[in-house]
Amino acid sequence: MLSVAGVHSYYSKAHILDDLGFDIAEGEVVALLGRNGAGKTTTLKSIMQLVVPRRGSVVFRGHDLVGLPPYRVAKHGLGYVPEDRRIFSDLTVTENLEVGRQPERPGAPTWTVDQLFAIFPNLAERRTNRGKHLSGGEQQMLTIARTLMGNPELLLLDEPSEGIAPVIVEQMAETIRALKSQGLTVLLSEQNLHFARAVADRAIIIEGGQKKFDGSFEALSQQPEIRDAYLSV
Numbered sequence: 238m239l240s241v242a243g244v245h246s247y248y249s250k251a252h253i254l255d256d257l258g259f260d261i262a263e264g265e266v267v268a269l270l271g272r273n274g275a276g277k278t279t280t281l282k283s284i285m286q287l288v289v290p291r292r293g294s295v296v297f298r299g300h301d302l303v304g305l306p307p308y309r310v311a312k313h314g315l316g317y318v319p320e321d322r323r324i325f326s327d328l329t330v331t332e333n334l335e336v337g338r339q340p341e342r343p344g345a346p347t348w349t350v351d352q353l354f355a356i357f358p359n360l361a362e363r364r365t366n367r368g369k370h371l372s373g374g375e376q377q378m379l380t381i382a383r384t385l386m387g388n389p390e391l392l393l394l395d396e397p398s399e400g401i402a403p404v405i406v407e408q409m410a411e412t413i414r415a416l417k418s419q420g421l422t423v424l425l426s427e428q429n430l431h432f433a434r435a436v437a438d439r440a441i442i443i444e445g446g447q448k449k450f451d452g453s454f455e456a457l458s459q460q461p462e463i464r465d466a467y468l469s470v
């Protein structure tokens with residue numbers, strides 16, 4: 238579904254992604270792991286074209302996305318949930334979802350507000366509350382749900398477990414598993430190996446913008462030296 242190959246990305250002169258490449262198959266949930274500053278956010282932004290790679294390709298269903306404006310990337314079927322929560326604080330939960338509504342896309346799961354409330358029961362309970370009155374975890378859930386209203390085929394989630402209470406982290410894991418069971422493909426960045434293992438089929442580890450590991454969590458557990466070298470666990 239997605240093929241990232243030979244990607245080099247920069248912030249002015251700072252060379253951040255260094256020949257990064259990986260593939261994601263339809264229906265997979267893949268965790269992009271690495272320490273603070275490893276380049277996880279830059280990888281997601283380089284897929285979304287919020288950072289335009291200077292070299293390499295990002296091919297989604299046969300279309301090279303490099304250089305497209307991010308709104309066109311979204312139209313191809315990619316949804317991006319940044320680490321900071323982007324909700325409308327004066328709109329209610331339901332109104333926040335409605336502003337995310339996009340036309341149906343053949344081949345992608347199509348979401349209605351009611352279907353999302355079934356997957357995000359906390360949001361259903363708070364449907365008439367304004368965004369600013371939600372907890373951090375609920376705001377994170379609302380950002381994901383609103384992105385799903387765009388009916389993406391591939392969801393990019395930047396550190397979904399970051400900065401939310403442990404009980405909500407468990408709900409977040411359940412939510413991601415529910416999205417997978419609906420056929421959604423997900424690439425999520427994570428520092429939390431435990432969370433990644435609970436939701437993802439595969440791990441990609443990066444450090445210094447280079448790929449250091451790509452494989453199953455079983456394979457990773459048999460190589461503790463990789464975990465010790467590149468993850469803070």
Ligand code: ATP
Binds near residue numbers: 428
């Ligand atoms: P984190 O968990 O801290 O978000 P990360 O793995 O997502 O880490 P990135 O945010 O992709 O890492 O950052 C990779 C490198 O790029 C870091 O060295 C960071 O300081 C640098 N960087 C990030 N954003 C910018 C920017 N706008 N301008 C210059 N350098 C940046």
